[in-house]
Amino acid sequence: MAKYQDDATQLLKAIGGKGNISAVTHCATRMRFVLNDQSIADEKAIDDIPVVKGTFTQAGQFQVIIGNDVATFYNEFTKIAGVEGVSKDAVKSASKQNQNAIQKAIGILAEVFAPLIPAIVVGGLILGFRNIIGEIKFDSLDGQTIVQVSQFWKGTYDFLWLIGEAIFHFLPVGITWSIAKKMGTTQILGIVLGITLVSPQLLNAYSVAETAANKIPYWDFGFFHIEMIGYQAQVIPAMLAGFLLAYLEIGLRKVIPQAISMIFVPFFALIPTVLAAHLILGPIGWSIGSWISNVVYAGLTGSFSWLFGSVFGFLYAPLVITGLHHMTNAIDLQLTADFGGTNLWPMIALSNIAQGSAVLAIIFLHRGNKKEEQISIPATISCYLGVTEPAIFGINLKYVYPFVAAMIGSACAGLLSTSFGVMANSIGVGGLPGILSIKPEFWMPFLLCMAVAIVIPIVLTIFFEKKGILTKAGVVDDSISDLFNN
Structure with missing residues (x-):
């Protein structure tokens, strides 16, 4: 008998049978289903399967945690169910039927x-190291920096900026490429578009504020002109x-005949x-981005920064559940x-x-519960390295009270973080290694915040x-028994 035949048969019955499966695939540890009617799935019966x-459930997908043997289980399940597995992208596409517009x-x-x-994580680490x-x-260097006393480190400092500049200054190129990839359009056109936003012939975005209005270069079309301003590091434009x-x-693909589409579609799109x-979207996007960052920055550094930090810290984990994070x-x-x-x-x-x-x-608290530890131990490690979904969905939401305890701890740490004005160079590695992306002058306050986020x-x-x-x-003991004992 196949190793997981009984378990696979039970799972098929508990999710509502073959007719309730719209699509199925698996990842490293989980079965991922798109169900036609998720209300049919008997979650308690599924949890009782050995x-x-x-x-x-996340992003319209009903996910069942299996563990490292998921590939073997998946093969037996699809055989018993008589369904064809699909790719992760196909499941993502199918799951949209269960999602609202937001x-x-x-x-x-x-x-x-x-x-x-x-790339952004690498860039954040590079900026941190350069700082x-x-x-x-250092007092041991007579009040000088390492770069000032060592030619090797001076060369390293200058060389690393090559990578940092490529990541952050030319970020629009990555964004426009990624959008083209996501939308299934021509990726090289996305790259070209991004380059036109950061071209060296444009006035660098970082120089605009200190350049007089009459000194900003422009393209002259006779009856109108367009300012030659770059959008280095700008996201919304x-x-x-x-x-x-x-x-x-x-x-354009829908209206231009295929025989000439290779010529005219790129031309009339790009x-x-x-x-x-440069005429409309860039200035509007810059204004929107500046407004958003100014509002958020004011909340993070203003008189009520402690309140902003505590509220954000408290609500961030629920945002992860919704995907809004x-x-x-x-x-x-x-x-x-901007800052x-x-x-x-x-x-x-x-x-x-x-x-x-x-x-x-x-x-x-639950030491000795071997079945739960197969989720909880890897989930803890994952959280401390910056990935929270296994912990949130696998343990904390199941019991509720650890989820709330973590929200309170996060709120307290967030309050301290904003009170101390802790600032990171950029997005970096999450969890405990996150300190590597924090500006060095804020390391000690951030260590205190980390201690609070652990202890509380x-x-x-x-x-x-x-x-x-x-x-x-x-x-609690009875609920544990009900959930995890067969």
Whole structure:
């Protein structure tokens, strides 16, 4: 008999049978379903299946946590169910039938920024390292920086800016390329569009504020002119231009005959977009981006920064559940462009730590529960490295009280972070390694915030369980038995 035949048969029945499966695939540890009617799925029966370690729903997908054997289980499940597995992209596409307009928009935003995150993380670490060797003055070096006393480190400092500039100054190129990729349009046109926003012949965006209005270069068309201003590191202008190019190309493909589309589709898509980008979309996008970053920055640094920090820290984990947290990537990047760093991202790293700490308390409280530990231990490690979904969906939301404890801990850490004015160079590695992206002058305050994000969720989780606060019927042990024993 196949290893997981019984479990697969039980899962098929519990999710409503073959007829309720619109699409199915798997990732590293989870089965991912798009169900025609999710209300049919019996989640308690699914949780009782021996191989299953938990369930949750995200982005229109019903996900069943299996573990490292998911590939083997998937093969047996599709064989028993008589369904064809599909790619992850196909499941994402099918899952949109279960999403509302806001969820779809957030999903698009997430898919635009996701391919850029590795480069942005590297860029943040590079900026942090350059600050350490080039900005911090050491008493042991007679009040000089490392760069000032070492030619090697001076060369390293200068060389690393080549990468940092490519990542942040030329960010619009990555954004317009990613939009073209996401929308299924011509990626090289997205790249070309991005380059036209940061071309060396344009006045650098960082020089605009200090340049007199009558000194700004422009293209003269006789009866009107367009200012030659670059959009280095600008997020919203690049997004507006990228989506305009994509939709123009998609629309033109429908009306231009295929025999001549290779010539006329790129021509009539790219040129009007570049013109609109510099004449309309760029200035509008810059204004919107500046307004958003100024409002957020005022909240982070103003008289009520402590309130902003505590509210954001408290609500960030719920934003992860809805998917709205992806919007913070654009805000972080805009803050970095306008203010040379972001006060928002440190609180995100602290929220990661808080959720992981709550799970760490669950591991301690429920030690010996081998089935739960297959989720909780990897989830804690994942949280401390910046990925919270396994912890949130696999453990904290299942019990509720650790989730709330983590939110409170995150709120306290966020309050301290904004009170101290902690600033990161840019988006970086989340969780405990997040300190590597924090500006060195804020390391000690951030270490204190990290300690708060660790201690408070652990203490509150233990307290809530012992006192029966926010637990199911106030009897935690019985609920554990019901959920995890077969």
